[in-house]
Amino acid sequence: MTTLFQHKTKEQWDAIIKTACTSFVSWSESISLVDPLQFFYLAEQSGFKTRFYWSDRNNETTYVGIGCTYTIVVNGNEARFATVETEWKRFIERTTIHSNKTSAGPILFGGFSFDPLKRKSEQWQHFSDATFVVPTVLLTVKNGEATVTITLPSQSEEGEIVRVQQLFTYSDDPFFPSPLPPLVRCEERGKEEWIKAVKQVIERIRLGEFAKVVLAREERFAFADRLDVVALLERLREQQPMSYLFAFEQDGRCFIGASPEQLVKKEGTVCYSTCLAGSIRRGKTIQEDEELGNWLLQDEKNLQEHQFVVEMIKEAMAEMCDTIDISPRPQLLKMRDIQHLYTPVIGESRRNVSLVSLVERLHPTPALGGTPRETALETIRALEPLDRGWYAAPIGWIDTFGNGEFAVAIRSGLLQGNEAILFAGCGVVGDSDPASEYEETKVKLKPMLSALGVKKR
Numbered sequence: 428m429t430t431l432f433q434h435k436t437k438e439q440w441d442a443i444i445k446t447a448c449t450s451f452v453s454w455s456e457s458i459s460l461v462d463p464l465q466f467f468y469l470a471e472q473s474g475f476k477t478r479f480y481w482s483d484r485n486n487e488t489t490y491v492g493i494g495c496t497y498t499i500v501v502n503g504n505e506a507r508f509a510t511v512e513t514e515w516k517r518f519i520e521r522t523t524i525h526s527n528k529t530s531a532g533p534i535l536f537g538g539f540s541f542d543p544l545k546r547k548s549e550q551w552q553h554f555s556d557a558t559f560v561v562p563t564v565l566l567t568v569k570n571g572e573a574t575v576t577i578t579l580p581s582q583s584e585e586g587e588i589v590r591v592q593q594l595f596t597y598s599d600d601p602f603f604p605s606p607l608p609p610l611v612r613c614e615e616r617g618k619e620e621w622i623k624a625v626k627q628v629i630e631r632i633r634l635g636e637f638a639k640v641v642l643a644r645e646e647r648f649a650f651a652d653r654l655d656v657v658a659l660l661e662r663l664r665e666q667q668p669m670s671y672l673f674a675f676e677q678d679g680r681c682f683i684g685a686s687p688e689q690l691v692k693k694e695g696t697v698c699y700s701t702c703l704a705g706s707i708r709r710g711k712t713i714q715e716d717e718e719l720g721n722w723l724l725q726d727e728k729n730l731q732e733h734q735f736v737v738e739m740i741k742e743a744m745a746e747m748c749d750t751i752d753i754s755p756r757p758q759l760l761k762m763r764d765i766q767h768l769y770t771p772v773i774g775e776s777r778r779n780v781s782l783v784s785l786v787e788r789l790h791p792t793p794a795l796g797g798t799p800r801e802t803a804l805e806t807i808r809a810l811e812p813l814d815r816g817w818y819a820a821p822i823g824w825i826d827t828f829g830n831g832e833f834a835v836a837i838r839s840g841l842l843q844g845n846e847a848i849l850f851a852g853c854g855v856v857g858d859s860d861p862a863s864e865y866e867e868t869k870v871k872l873k874p875m876l877s878a879l880g881v882k883k884r
């Protein structure tokens with residue numbers, strides 16, 4: 428047995444918790460490097476019902492959150508972004524933070540639903556229009572260094588303290604996630620209805636009603652046994668190393684994915700965003716892959732699909748930043764299963780714009796909604812035969828300095844018991860072909876399907 432966290436005795440914990448004159452207390456300490464997945468795994472062993480996992484696309488920062496000391500839940504469209512922001516500020520004011528490193532400290536992690544005006548389906552009942560948590564225990568792994576941050580109410584009960592402490596005594600034997608269970612059934616809902624919706628959207632674009640609408644669909648998969656989130660994260664981490672990896676689990680339901688798309692990142696006065704739209708599969712040989720990539724870089728339909736995103740993000744960033752830097756032409760972003768047109772944007776803002784206000788301004792970009800935004804959203808609400816829930820919406824974190832990052836939760840799915848519901852969409856423009864758009868959604872389902880071990884359907 429190894430003790431991960433040896434620095435403080437029970438008496439020292441008590442002293443920190445009980446002498447705080449604020450409602451919450453938080454402290455951080457360096458620990459020896461641990462595999463974040465092992466930490467995530469331990470959470471379940473210790474009986475915590477809430478856990479999350481985040482790692483960015485450069486693998487610079489990984490967070491694992493366990494338990495929840497503070498929760499922000501908002502339902503409905505009214506001020507959901509502003510509420511998250513004010514509640515986070517209120518929490519910081521009510522917390523004594525013992526931290527000697529600027530990079531450590533508690534974070535707020537969570538996500539939003541794609542569209543609060545869409546009627547919530549049964550499957551998304553447990554995911555609010557905004558749910559954010561301050562974890563009881565946070566593991567931060569940054570540049571090869573691990574820090575643990577414990578955040579507790581200053582009136583914590585003894586039992587809770589003991590449960591948290593138990594988490595730090597672990598066996599350092601390798602952990603064994605359960606093997607992935609075999610697939611027993613897959614169900615594709617409303618293929619014909621979806622293709623009909625794509626056709627309708629194309630016609631309405633040609634009539635000049637709107638310029639672009641992103642339509643999504645879902646597929647359901649039933650397995651012989653319960654799906655193990657740790658096993659899935661381990662496979663996603665291995666198979667999609669250049670993606671944001673995220674999982675948010677509460678009471679046995681987990682929203683999980685590996686997305687290539689950054690919505691926004693804020694680091695001091697610097698703000699980053701990316702325009703990602705326009706897709707083609709990867710080639711089977713290097714030559715075919717290059718040919719496909721070159722075709723994508725010149726294809727009018729895909730360039731148009733991409734350009735709508737560039738225009739909107741450029742406008743939003745120009746509004747919020749003093750200067751912006753954006754390249755005039757898209758480049759290729761190659762993921763394991765798919766390649767995209769990609770244009771990064773960097774802005775500098777000395778106006779104190781908050782990360783949450785950037786998220787609010789940017790969501791949904793035309794990579795997930797359409798152009799013009801409101802008409803596209805109304806069209807999606809009316810035509811799309813599913814509730815997107817948290818799919819295609821912002822997911823990410825904010826720290827106590829207001830820095831943080833949000834990804835767009837695509838290439839994702841909802842796990843519950845033996846079942847996985849996966850989502851994929853594509854940008855429909857005037858020159859779209861319904862059959863090719865359908866094929867594109869199949870490519871976009873691949874990252875989650877490979878992680879689930881589903882090969883042929």
Ligand SMILES: C=C(O[C@H]1C=CC=C(C(=O)O)[C@@H]1O)C(=O)O
Pocket residue numbers: 641643688703704705706732767793794795819837838850851852853854871
């Ligand atoms: C809507 C999705 O992807 C978006 C992001 C990149 C490329 C896209 C496209 O080419 O259609 C989509 O706009 C999805 O993966 O479900």
Ligand SMILES: [Mg+2]
Pocket residue numbers: 704705706732853854867
């Ligand atoms: Mg597309």
